[in-house]
Amino acid sequence: MKLEHSTILITGGTSGIGLEFVRQLSKQGLAKIIITGRDPRKLEQAKQQFPDIHTIQNDVSDPKDIERLYKEVTTQFPALNLIINNAGIMRNINLQDEGMDLENITREIDTNLSGSIRMVHQFLPHLRKQAAAAIVNVSSGLAFVPFPLSPVYSATKAGIHAYTQVLRLQLKNTAVKVFELAPPATDTPLMKNFGDEKLEKAVPTMPVDKMVRAAIQGILKDQMEILPGMAKALKLMGRVAPGFFLNFMNNTIEKAR
DSSP: OOOTTOEEEETTTTSHHHHHHHHHHHHHTOSEEEEEESOHHHHHHHHHHOTTSEEEEOOTTOHHHHHHHHHHHHHHOTTOOEEEEOOOOOOOOOTTOTTSOHHHHTHHIIIIIIHHHHHHHHHHHHHTTSSSEEEEEEOOGGGTSOOTTOHHHHHHHHHHHHHHHHHHHHTTTSSEEEEEEOOOSBSSGGGGTTOOHHHHHHSOOBOHHHHHHHHHHHHHTTOSEEOOTTHHHHHHHHHHOHHHHHHHHHHHHHHHO
16 A cells, blocks of 8 residues: 555544654655544644644544544545544453443443444545545454453454454455554553553553554555564464463463552
């Protein structure tokens, strides 16, 4: 997939992996970049860092907001041809916590899984009109082996993995390429949600710049499934000995605590 002269929309582009995509793509100067995020303050900060990008406040967990985003983006940027579905949240959830209500327990599903699926469904007719287009769905190494502290997040990423495989199959005779980026544990604000320094140190992380560099190279080389760092090992473990690795992770976490 050529990035030169592309118009790229990145959801969740104000921090972590999304912002690193902005940094590296801006440095190359090959593409027009649009980012979305929920926090207007963070959007303004990103704009100050990278004046050439375009920012739009948007919440992918809200279907009406996605409809509004579609109208705004396709009107202002009719050459849009690449979407990176990166927006996501990750939480430490105790499934025995009776204080968490039914709406709150599925927040990660609304953003990570439903948000990505709705983004694709909304923008796909536009992408199919382009001479060359692509969708990059960001899943996770946890799509293959769940993380004991983040059951709902792990479930959403497994869902993204399955959905992306079928999406790629259904679009095989179109000009729309479908990539899956499955990062390993990456050094981003997302990994700071556990509130336990010892626990965070027990989970090795990949530098975000190195991870995104591998992702961009994968897109340029038409590598449909991009597995940087430990993600490839996680996929293998998920096939060969999923129960063993899950219990190993759980024991490591309990020792760290």
